[in-house]
Amino acid sequence: xxxxxxxxxxxxxxxxxxxxxxxxxxxxxxxxxxxxxxxxxxxxxxxxxxxxxxxxxxxxxxxxxxxxxxxxxxxxxxxxxxxxxxxxxxxxxxxxxxxxxxxxxxxxxxxxxxxxxxxxxxxxxxxxxxxxxxxxxxxxxxxxxxxxxxxxxxxxxxxxxxxxxxxxxxxxxxxxxxxxxxxxxxxxxxxxxxxxxxxxxxxxxxxxxxxxxxxxxxxxxxxxxxxxxxxxxxxxxxxxxxxxxxxxxxxxxxxxxxxxxxxxxxxxxxxxxxxxxxxxxxxxxxxxxxxxxxxxxxxxxxxxxxxxxxxxxxxxxxxxxxxxxxxxxxxxxxxxxxxxxxxxxxxxxxxxxxxxxxxxxxxxxxxxxxxxxxxxxxxxxxxxxxxxxxxxxxxxxxxxxxxxxxxxxxxxxxxxxxxxxxxxxxxxxxxxxxxxxxxxxxxxxxxxxxxxxxxxxxxxxxxxxxxxxxxxxxxxxxxxxxxxxxxxxxxxxxxxxxxxxxxxxxxxxxxxxxxxxxxxxxxxxxxxxxxxxxxxxxxxxxxxxxxxxxxxxxxxxxxxxxxxxxxxxxxxxxxxxxxxxxxxxxxxxxxxxxxxxxxxxxxxxxxxxxx
RNA sequence: GCCCGAGUAGCUCAGGGGUAGAGCAUUCCCGUGGUAAGGGAAAGGCCGGGGGUUCAAUUCCCCCCUCGGGCUCCA
Numbered sequence: 001x002x003x004x005x006x007x008x009x010x011x012x013x014x015x016x017x018x019x020x021x022x023x024x025x026x027x028x029x030x031x032x033x034x035x036x037x038x039x040x041x042x043x044x045x046x047x048x049x050x051x052x053x054x055x056x057x058x059x060x061x062x063x064x065x066x067x068x069x070x071x072x073x074x075x076x077x078x079x080x081x082x083x084x085x086x087x088x089x090x091x092x093x094x095x096x097x098x099x100x101x102x103x104x105x106x107x108x109x110x111x112x113x114x115x116x117x118x119x120x121x122x123x124x125x126x127x128x129x130x131x132x133x134x135x136x137x138x139x140x141x142x143x144x145x146x147x148x149x150x151x152x153x154x155x156x157x158x159x160x161x162x163x164x165x166x167x168x169x170x171x172x173x174x175x176x177x178x179x180x181x182x183x184x185x186x187x188x189x190x191x192x193x194x195x196x197x198x199x200x201x202x203x204x205x206x207x208x209x210x211x212x213x214x215x216x217x218x219x220x221x222x223x224x225x226x227x228x229x230x231x232x233x234x235x236x237x238x239x240x241x242x243x244x245x246x247x248x249x250x251x252x253x254x255x256x257x258x259x260x261x262x263x264x265x266x267x268x269x270x271x272x273x274x275x276x277x278x279x280x281x282x283x284x285x286x287x288x289x290x291x292x293x294x295x296x297x298x299x300x301x302x303x304x305x306x307x308x309x310x311x312x313x314x315x316x317x318x319x320x321x322x323x324x325x326x327x328x329x330x331x332x333x334x335x336x337x338x339x340x341x342x343x344x345x346x347x348x349x350x351x352x353x354x355x356x357x358x359x360x361x362x363x364x365x366x367x368x369x370x371x372x373x374x375x376x377x378x379x380x381x382x383x384x385x386x387x388x389x390x391x392x393x394x395x396x397x398x399x400x401x402x403x404x405x406x407x408x409x410x411x412x413x414x415x416x417x418x419x420x421x422x423x424x425x426x427x428x429x430x431x432x433x434x435x436x437x438x439x440x441x442x443x444x445x446x447x448x449x450x451x452x453x454x455x456x457x458x459x460x461x462x463x464x465x466x467x468x469x470x471x472x473x474x475x476x477x478x479x480x481x482x483x484x485x486x487x488x489x490x491x492x493x494x495x496x497x498x499x500x501x502x503x504x505x506x507x508x509x510x511x512x513x514x515x516x517x518x519x520x521x522x523x524x525x526x527x528x529x530x531x532x533x534x535x536x537x538x539x540x541x542x543x544x545x546x547x548x549x550x551x552x553x554x555x556x557x558x559x560x561x562x563x564x565x566x567x568x569x570x571x572x573x574x575x576x577x578x579x580x581x582x583x584x585x586x587x588x589x590x591x592x593x594x595x596x597x598x599x600x601x602x603x604x605x606x607x608x609x610x611x
Numbered sequence: 612g613c614c615c616g617a618g619u620a621g622c623u624c625a626g627g628g629g630u631a632g633a634g635c636a637u638u639c640c641c642g643u644g645g646u647a648a649g650g651g652a653a654a655g656g657c658c659g660g661g662g663g664u665u666c667a668a669u670u671c672c673c674c675c676c677u678c679g680g681g682c683u684c685c686a
Contacts, residue, residue: 062615174614181683185614188681217681220622229659229677242664285686304686338612339677347685358686381664439686444675492684527643562647576645588646 001195005155009162010035010193012154015122016080017042017169017191020072024065030140030148031102031177031186038203039167043175043186045102059186060159066169069189073169079144080158082125085118086147092135093149095118102177104151120150121157125514165197213452215505216344222567223508224501224518225345234342234349236498240369241518246352246497246545248516250330252382253354253493257375262326262356267308269332270299276472279307284440288336300333306490308466309357310472313486318476323486324360325369331355332498345502346457352497358489359474365487367446369423369462372491375449376460377427379493383451385507393429394446394458395421399436408438408467408606416464417443439490441467452506459500463490511591512569514610517570520589521548521607524560526576528553534575537585537603544604565590570609 014033021028021044021374033042046061089095096119099105110117117516121128123145128592130587140147155161161341168189177183194200211217219225224242236391238246245604254262276282281304290301302308318325334353341347358368380386397417398406406413420443424431431445438444447460465488468474475483494500504516521541523534534550541548551560559575564572573579573587586597587606 060615062665064616096613171680172615175682176613181613185682190681228676231679279650279686281686288685306686333686335685339612340682341684343679409684445684463686524646526645556642556649557646558644559648560646565647572646574645578645595644 005161006193006195007035008153009166009195010040012083012122012158012162013167013191013193014040014042015120015146015150015154016077016158016216017069017189018044018148019122019141020069020076021189022146023072024068025061026141028040029100029102029313032106033148035153035508039170039191041190043061043177043188045184045186047184059171061189063172066172066189066591070169073167074164075124075145077162077164078159079124080122081160082122082128082129083154084121084132085152086121087132088117088119088131088135089117090117091121095151096135096138098138106149115151115300117149118151119147120152121145121147122154122210137420149496160574163197166195166200167193167419168200170536179338207453208534210452210454213506214344214511215346215451215502218505218510219345222518224262224505233339233351234337234347236345236348236350240581244518245501245512245516248496249494249500250354252515253330253375255381256378256382257328257493258324260271260371260375262328265309265312265327265329267302267305267312267329267331269302269334271302271308272297273300275307275311276300279310279468280380280471281307282441290334290336301335303335305329305333305353305355305470306357306468306488309355310468310474310488313474314472315360317488318359318474318486319477320361320476323476324358326356326358328354328356336388344497345505346451348496350501352498354492354494356491358491359469359476359486360489361476361478361484362487365419365433365464365489366423367502369420369464369490371428372462372489373423373427373429373445376462376493380447380460383504383507385504390507391447391449393424393431394434394437394444394448395431395446396437396439396446397433398438398443402436406438408470413443416466420445420462420464439463439465440610441465449503449507457499457503458504459495461490461495462490465490512568512570514570514607517547517568519547519567519569520571521546522564522569522572523550524556524564524572524574525550525553526556530575530580537575537600541604541607544607546604546607 018030018033019576030044031043083483093107114257127143127145170192173188174185175188176185223239225236225238227236268605273282332350334350337349338406423446442463442465444461444463448456449459450455469485469488474486476486478484523538525531525534531552538550540550570588571589573585579585583600584597585600585603586595588595
């Protein structure tokens with residue numbers, strides 16, 4: 001089936017959904033009902049509606065109502081053998097939808113765009129109303145049929161073109177009218193729809209499968225992190241295993257970028273608000289800061305590191321010979337995110353950034369951006385995530401409609417956007433330009449990956465900033481002895497360690513490569529007689545920097561091996577008489593049934609190969 | 612923050628207006644075993660917190676907290 005046809009089916013089903021809802025809630029106000037990637041939805045205002053059969057009580061719509069609506073949809077579908085277009089004038093449309101403010105607003109938009117207004121009747125072919133009948137009756141319900149304001153895109157004959165088992169209603173959600181939180185919240189009913197019932201079932205099975213990879217589930221099962229009600233929501237606590245992973249990640253990044261002369265810096269986690277008043281963050285983000293009261297003065301927890309880092313730059317006179325200066329720091333920032341936004345490690349209130357700020361001349365900016373892209377490429381390639389269908393790149397620029405949200409002059413912005421674009425093109429990054437996604441101080445390149453359920457997660461980022469150096473009056477002396485303002489580049493490779501972990505846990509389904517696994521190798525002594533040999537080995541490897549463990553013979557060997565599998569430990573070695581007598585170790589990789597027998601003093605070399 | 616839903620043992624879950632249930636994990640005992648669950652016993656609970664209805668609430672109602680699916684936001 002073509003994509004178009006499937007979209008038409010989905011959109012047609014949105015009409016059918018709306019009609020079926022009106023069967024039970026005749027006063028519900030319909031708004032918009034488009035097709036989406038996995039089906040369709042319709043946004044409906046139930047506020048003033050009473051249930052048709054329920055006697056006027058205040059009604060809200062919940063998951064429990066989906067079943068009966070779905071049943072009605074399937075019943076009506078059999079009689080819906082046509083879609084018919086009815087052209088009306090703007091004033092006729094206004095009259096027809098007089099009691100629906102949402103449709104009236106849409107009609108205003110159609111009029112403003114100079115387009116013609118069309119209604120669509122869907123239902124039994126033998127009851128298609130004439131335009132006059134329709135306007136006379138003034139009701140969107142026409143027998144078993146239904147009339148909606150719509151620009152088209154339906155199947156010709158729903159009864160014949162749509163398999164009643166190929167769709168189902170999925171969930172109820174809230175959604176603001178026109179996506180604006182200042183507007184009223186409507187009830188959104190989501191439906192799933194595919195070209196056949198088999199595809200619908202397959203989608204649902206895949207979704208169930210993906211839930212098994214959910215980092216929140218795996219994080220608990222593998223003992224990587226936890227939350228405590230006493231500590232608070234959005235504040236993850238990392239266990240020794242989770243911390244081992246964090247260390248492995250930051251070490252990998254620092255290994256990759258060691259070729260580029262970064263210098264580590266360290267800053268306090270609080271500051272006077274004055275710092276952010278000067279940077280411009282105060283105005284925009286003061287509501288989302290955590291405030292800390294001292295004896296005499298008030299501080300805020302840092303929500304980002306750039307302003308602090310500018311003060312390290314500003315502490316000395318800088319010459320063009322010093323540039324570029326590259327400061328990096330793995331450090332936690334704190335943001336009072338809206339409670340409804342928090343989600344496992346993907347969105348938290350204590351955020352560890354692998355943050356870096358580069359101060360350079362305008363000429364050096366291109367080379368620096370290029371170099372950062374190289375690091376990002378190398379890092380994500382090492383994780384097998386640098387694949388076309390695994391991520392996309394956003395060139396995040398200003399929204400031309402809201403210039404007031406950005407600081408700095410137009411020319412600088414154009415320059416910055418052009419610079420990012422130029423280098424990214426040279427690096428063969430295919431980017432989507434996304435208006436309105438820029439930071440208030442400059443444009444960015446954002447690297448967007450996906451979680452198990454295909455939700456987008458922004459990880460790596462490169463941000464060009466001409467604004468903050470100016471606001472903080474940062475300077476360097478050029479070769480002519482003149483004072484110049486440096487360019488600042490903000491960059492993060494993992495982005496937030498928490499969010500990064502959420503993505504890779506799901507990417508690997510917890511089955512991490514050797515270098516990343518929280519426990520890399522486990523020794524299993526066959527009996528207590530073999531424990532000493534195992535413990536000595538483990539001690540040696542630990543001091544060589546490997547994460548190894550010994551699991552004593554308290555349980556059967558079979559059981560211990562099974563436990564290693566559920567814990568997804570990448571390698572193990574059974575230690576028995578054979579090994580002790582021959583002074584060897586047989587290491588087994590969990591994947592691929594690979595067994596490698598090595599002399600005892602060669603174990604570390606073998607592990608180095610895998611790292 | 613907003614809409615809908617959910618919170619029962621460390622974990623996964625069953626139950627239901629009248630003394631709280633299972634499996635796994637934990638602890639102890641037995642077993643000393645060569646590649647995906649050895650056997651036995653014990654312990655473990657303000658049924659998320661607070662209020663209300665009731666002779667009686669883990670169960671019904673309200674508020675709060677936490678979690679999930681969306682919306683909005685994301686320096």
